[in-house]
Amino acid sequence: MDYREFFSQFKHLSEKPGIGGKIKVFPEDFIVVEEPLPQIFKGKRYAIFLLKKRNWDTMAVIKEIAKRAGISHREIGFAGTKDKHAVTYQYISVPAEIKEKVDAIQIRDVELRFVSYGKFIKLGHLIGNRFMIIVRNVGVNAFERTKEIIRELREKGGFPNYFGYQRFGEKRVVNHIIGKLLLQGKFEEAARLFLGYADGSMEGDEARRNFWETGNVERALEEFPRFLRYERTLLYTYRKTRSWRRAFLSLPMPILRIFIHSYQSYLFNLYLSRRIEELPLNEPLVGDIVVQVKGGIPYRDRTYRVTETNINFVREKIRTGQAMVSGPLFGFSVRKAKGLPGELEEEILEEEGITLETFKKLPKPMAEPGGRRELLIRPMGLIYGYLSEKGMCFRFFLPKGVYATSLLREIMKDH
Structure with a gap:
């Protein structure tokens, strides 16, 4: 499964057809x-x-x-x-x-x-970050279509703030699955996937497939290319300790955290996609957790709950760009929503067979407290236009942690 197939499960907020095209040609x-x-x-x-x-x-x-x-x-x-x-x-x-x-x-x-x-x-x-991005091979009337999509999204409060495909792996889209297996304590299954999954287009794929079929650690150490250093570290440690848990803990902590963060990101994307289908994104509901915004920058550590008493106040804050409705980055101490948004959060956890306590059972450096993240984002200084025969050019600024590829996904509708 490539990232386009993976991302097709997440709903677009814009209903208008996209401009197509390709990014990162050069x-x-x-x-x-x-x-x-x-x-x-x-x-x-x-x-x-x-x-x-x-x-x-x-x-x-x-x-x-x-x-x-x-x-x-x-x-x-x-x-x-x-x-x-x-x-x-x-x-x-x-x-x-x-x-x-x-x-x-x-x-x-x-x-x-x-x-x-x-x-x-x-x-x-x-x-x-400030971005300048060229989208090549766009469809006919790309400028007019872009204008319509941006107008539609402005009316809806912004672009859906999905985590981009970079978070999950562009070719081997398995980081989030490995993260879930680690959370569940299924270290052997996580190792099999990390070591053995091959997409068929990368160096070392034959060695990966051999391990997937045989589970032979000695053979894998002979066949895995040197540049797969984290995979080789895992294999060496397993050979020494006969414990996949210890083998994973021998990896650098930033690498281990990538897997957990990837699964958190996947759950957030699921929540955002389900919310597009079932509940408003730019309209606060009683029980929602709202993130404060200053100068277009969300302060994710400054949140407050929407109640029947303050809902009109919050509605005005959102209308004037001083607050945004948030979704969960699940973790053991995440501030949970209540009401209908809270029910949706619980549904996703139940469907995944995960509890918030699960995030605490990880080895200490990997334990994830969680947090909140705004559901919509408004790019600043967005300008766009044709760039001779090359295609469309887009310039904009995004706060940290926001993916330009997710913004362009709404305009291009390529996945």
């Missing part, structure tokens, strides 16, 4: 510019560089810079991962004493420019 078709928090530039212990990369995975380029600078990749800070098949600009922090070394690094399709001194950049140290 890396230059997808440009991302990070808007950092101003606080990162306060301090002297770290040197802040602007990193421009083309066709590089964020973690891969961070590791390459670290290797050439002679430091651990953990000493390099960055605010968030960026798309690989794109041209992206983001800020990184390195220890001040190696500024000259980093200045001298030359890597193909990578540029590093010293900006200033500051503090260590942590995940989440950004306001959002």
Whole structure:
């Protein structure tokens, strides 16, 4: 199953036909510019560089810079991962004493420019991202169709804030399933899927299929390519401990958390899709949890419940762009909705055979408290138009954690 098939289960909010087309035909078709928090530039212990990369995975380029600078990749800070098949600009922090070394690094399709001194950049140290995206091979009347879709979505309060396909795996769309199996304590089944699932288009797929059929760990260690380092770590640890649980815990914590976050994201997307079908998104209901918004930026840690007493007040806040209805990022201490929204949350958990306590039973570093996320998002500064014979060009700004591909999905209707 590829990501298009996977995403077809999630409803579009816009009912009008899309413009079709393709994104990321060339890396230059997808440009991302990070808007950092101003606080990162306060301090002297770290040197802040602007990193421009083309066709590089964020973690891969961070590791390459670290290797050439002679430091651990953990000493390099960055605010968030960026798309690989794109041209992206983001800020990184390195220890001040190696500024000259980093200045001298030359890597193909990578540029590093010293900006200033500051503090260590942590995940989440950004306001959002600016995008310039070209959609090629669009259908006829693409401009007029775009205009109609955007008008329709503005009337409905914004774009559905789905987690994008990057969260689940573009080719091997299994991260969320592995996450669910880990939550359920089914470590052997999770390992079989992580190691053995092949989509038929990637190097190492034959080795994966062999493991899927035989479960032979020794053979897998011989056949799995070296670049599948996390898979090989899992196999080595299992051979040593004969425990798939211990094998998973030998992986770096960020990798383990990807699986859990992916399953949380899947449940959120399910909730959002069901809400499009059954309940309003831009109209607060008694029992809803609402996220505060300032200057178009949602503050997901500032929430309040809709009651019969304050519903008119909340309705006005939503109308003036100062609040948004939220959906659940399920976890052991998530603030649950009540009323009809709460019933929908419970239905999804029951259908999945999961309870909130399940998120607490994970090994401690993986335990997920959960949170809330706005159901709709309003891109800022959205402009669009034809770009000669290339197709349509879109420019906009999105707060952190919001996927440009989900916004374009409503316009393109490609999946």
